[in-house]
Amino acid sequence: xxxxxxxxxxxxxxxxxxxxxxxxxxxxxxxxxxxxxxxxxxxxxxxxxxxxxxxxxxxxxxxxxxxxxxxxxxxxxxxxxxxxxxxxxxxxxxxxxxxxxxxxxxxxxxxxxxxxxxxxxxxxxxxxxxxxxxxxxxxxxxxxxxxxxxxxxxxxxxxxxxxxxxxxxxxxxxxxxxxxxxxxxxxxxxxxxxxxxxxxxxxxxxxxxxxxxxxxxxxxxxxxxxxxxxxxxxxxxxxxxxxxxxxxxxxxxxxxxxxxxxxxxxxxxxxxxxxxxxxxxxxxxxxxxxxxxxxxxxxxxxxxxxxxxxxxxxxxxxxxxxxxxxxxxxxxxxxxxxxxxxxxxxxxxxxxxxxxxxxxxxxxxxxxxxxx
Amino acid sequence: xxxxxxxxxxxxxxxxxxxxxxxxxxxxxxxxxxxxxxxxxxxxxxxxxxxxxxxxxxxxxxxxxxxxxxxxxxxxxxxxxxxxxxxxxxxxxxxxxxxxxxxxxxxxxxxxxxxxxxxxxxxxxxxxxxxxxxxxxxxxxxxxxxxxxxxxxxxxxxxxxxxxxxxxxxxxxxxxxxxxxxxxxxxxxxxxxxxxxxxxxxxxxxxxxxxxxxxxxxxxxxxxxxxxxxxxxxxxxxxxxxxxxxxxxxxxxxxxxxxxxxxxxxxxxxxxxxxxxxxxxxxxxxxxxxxxxxxxxxxxxxxxxxxxxx
Numbered sequence: 001x002x003x004x005x006x007x008x009x010x011x012x013x014x015x016x017x018x019x020x021x022x023x024x025x026x027x028x029x030x031x032x033x034x035x036x037x038x039x040x041x042x043x044x045x046x047x048x049x050x051x052x053x054x055x056x057x058x059x060x061x062x063x064x065x066x067x068x069x070x071x072x073x074x075x076x077x078x079x080x081x082x083x084x085x086x087x088x089x090x091x092x093x094x095x096x097x098x099x100x101x102x103x104x105x106x107x108x109x110x111x112x113x114x115x116x117x118x119x120x121x122x123x124x125x126x127x128x129x130x131x132x133x134x135x136x137x138x139x140x141x142x143x144x145x146x147x148x149x150x151x152x153x154x155x156x157x158x159x160x161x162x163x164x165x166x167x168x169x170x171x172x173x174x175x176x177x178x179x180x181x182x183x184x185x186x187x188x189x190x191x192x193x194x195x196x197x198x199x200x201x202x203x204x205x206x207x208x209x210x211x212x213x214x215x216x217x218x219x220x221x222x223x224x225x226x227x228x229x230x231x232x233x234x235x236x237x238x239x240x241x242x243x244x245x246x247x248x249x250x251x252x253x254x255x256x257x258x259x260x261x262x263x264x265x266x267x268x269x270x271x272x273x274x275x276x277x278x279x280x281x282x283x284x285x286x287x288x289x290x291x292x293x294x295x296x297x298x299x300x301x302x303x304x305x306x307x308x309x310x311x312x313x314x315x316x317x318x319x320x321x322x323x324x325x326x327x328x329x330x331x332x333x334x335x336x337x338x339x340x341x342x343x344x345x346x347x348x349x350x351x352x353x354x355x356x357x358x359x360x361x362x363x364x365x366x367x368x369x370x371x372x
Numbered sequence: 373x374x375x376x377x378x379x380x381x382x383x384x385x386x387x388x389x390x391x392x393x394x395x396x397x398x399x400x401x402x403x404x405x406x407x408x409x410x411x412x413x414x415x416x417x418x419x420x421x422x423x424x425x426x427x428x429x430x431x432x433x434x435x436x437x438x439x440x441x442x443x444x445x446x447x448x449x450x451x452x453x454x455x456x457x458x459x460x461x462x463x464x465x466x467x468x469x470x471x472x473x474x475x476x477x478x479x480x481x482x483x484x485x486x487x488x489x490x491x492x493x494x495x496x497x498x499x500x501x502x503x504x505x506x507x508x509x510x511x512x513x514x515x516x517x518x519x520x521x522x523x524x525x526x527x528x529x530x531x532x533x534x535x536x537x538x539x540x541x542x543x544x545x546x547x548x549x550x551x552x553x554x555x556x557x558x559x560x561x562x563x564x565x566x567x568x569x570x571x572x573x574x575x576x577x578x579x580x581x582x583x584x585x586x587x588x589x590x591x592x593x594x595x596x597x598x599x600x601x602x603x604x605x606x607x608x609x610x611x612x613x614x615x616x617x618x619x620x621x622x623x624x625x626x627x628x629x630x631x632x633x634x635x636x637x638x639x640x641x642x643x644x645x646x647x648x649x650x651x652x653x654x655x656x657x658x659x660x661x662x663x664x665x666x667x668x669x670x671x672x673x674x675x676x677x678x679x680x681x682x
Contacts, residue, residue, distance in 0.1 A: 003476070007477075010465065013464075014464050207463065208456060208459070208460030209461065211454075212454070212474070214426055215454045216474070216478060217450045217477075
């Protein structure tokens with residue numbers, strides 16, 4: 001125990017002397033949490049529209065102004081032919097081109113039907129789908145408006161109609177930040193815990209101090225624990241900092257129990273730190289450790305459900321996510337923070353992460369040798 | 373009493389392709405200052421790492437203070453002081469913090485064994501609040517020695533302690549070693565500098581993982597048979613080439629301001645022939661004299677012998 005205390009003392013001394021490390025631990029979460037959630041937003045706005053109006057009637061005028069009044073679209077240009085509008089799309093000046101045919105008003109009034117042509121730039125799939133979705137609902141709305149003007153409403157609707165209304169639970173305003181901030185925080189904690197822990201041990205290898213430690217009678221369990229604990233504490237600190245930022249910058253107050261969050265965090269950190277430790281036992285230089293960590297962090301990040309829902313991934317990717325610790329943490333964060341889930345709801349996550357922690361740490365300790 | 377014993381120790385790297393230590397056997401007595409002398413890559417560090425339990429030998433056995441380096445590695449780790457060739461203390465901790473860290477790791481304190489390191493530590497004590505990374509080369513080395521000594525080891529392994537250290541510090545360092553030896557600590561030291569060999573009680577000359585000879589420095593010098601000459605002229609580089617081309621030359625190499633030359637018939641005096649030969653080659657200012665061999669001469673001679681055997 002005494003040895004462990006001195007190891008920890010030494011470790012913290014080194015951390016507090018490393019200005020760069022301190023800056024990283026303090027500044028990275030603050031900056032990332034303050035900037036990232038604003039950028040990671042799926043709400044599509046500013047779709048630029050090129051309009052080809054062959055009709056120039058009051059109806060087409062009304063239609064166009066209705067589109068722009070929605071606030072999602074910005075005006076690219078009026079062109080006299082579809083060819084010109086298409087060129088705007090090609091030059092990436094417009095996302096969608098709308099062609100209103102000649103006689104739009106006349107046919108609509110006389111024949112009760114009319115067609116509008118939409119050409120969508122589908123390079124950015126999300127923007128294309130969301131943009132046409134918006135337009136479609138605007139057109140439907142416009143359509144019913146006209147019907148209301150022209151068709152004398154019966155006392156009862158002639159054709160039965162089902163109107164759908166939905167209510168959004170847990171995030172009623174569909175605020176993306178509510179969804180992203182807890183996820184990003186989980187990612188940050190993983191980054192700081194995992195990478196920094198592995199770099200720290202490899203640094204001892206690189207500057208040769210591990211040789212000096214290895215000839216001492218320090219038991220390897222103590223040495224490893226002496227390495228894990230400081231980063232466990234620092235990552236917990238970063239997590240707390242992150243919770244405060246999400247409370248005061250985004251007004252996110254965890255619905256569930258804070259104790260539950262910290263309980264999960266402490267188990268999770270042992271899994272992540274175990275991974276860092278494992279990486280360090282396989283690398284001889286900080287560069288190697290960095291590239292291995294980077295690879296895993298990339299995979300973890302993209303297959304964590306942070307950006308894209310796991311449910312929409314192909315089956316093989318889903319299998320990978322089952323082995324991704326970050327995925328479980330992000331899920332728990334979102335469940336507890338947004339939904340107020342209880343221990344019972346996340347017990348499966350606890351179990352999986354606990355097993356991962358045991359496996360990774362055992363593997364790392366077995367692989368860490370004081371002798372070559 | 374033997375302190376260190378190696379029996380047919382072998383260590384190979386790179387899937388058995390590189391033999392770093394080749395069937396080495398030697399023993400070091402208690403209280404001895406033993407030198408492992410050889411060029412870079414001779415296998416000195418590997419031997420040290422095996423003895424300090426950092427490296428497992430592929431073959432043979434080794435004991436330190438009677439303990440087996442494989443089975444009893446735990447006991448050995450508590451009893452040896454090791455100073456690796458590269459400075460490997462925490463550069464971001466201060467002198468004092470490094471020392472007290474290593475003291476506590478061994479379950480002792482600076483005060484407890486202060487007597488042992490006093491001589492050395494007193495020289496760096498004025499800088500005890502300075503970070504180890506900011507020390508000069510000589511001071512780093514003193515700190516490393518202090519850290520290796522702080523738990524009062526019965527044997528000290530110093531791997532090339534004087535490499536990259538200035539001449540004055542080197543001399544000081546060897547004096548420190550002598551004082552430690554007086555306190556009864558066995559010291560095993562390696563160095564690529566032949567001139568340091570004479571400062572040891574006994575030395576082992578090592579080349580390509582093989583021990584060439586183990587003896588006292590004077591014993592090694594005595595074992596040199598035949599005559600050795602020092603020779604110089606106004607054109608040293610040409611002189612070397614010409615001498616090497618000379619039919620009777622066994623070996624010729626630069627040694628300070630002279631070249632040292634030995635002949636194939638080792639006891640014969642070739643002074644006349646050499647002078648005539650060099651005159652014919654157009655050398656001026658030629659000077660030749662018989663010299664007593666140094667350790668370096670013996671080492672080169674043994675390497676030559678090995679080559680001609682092979």
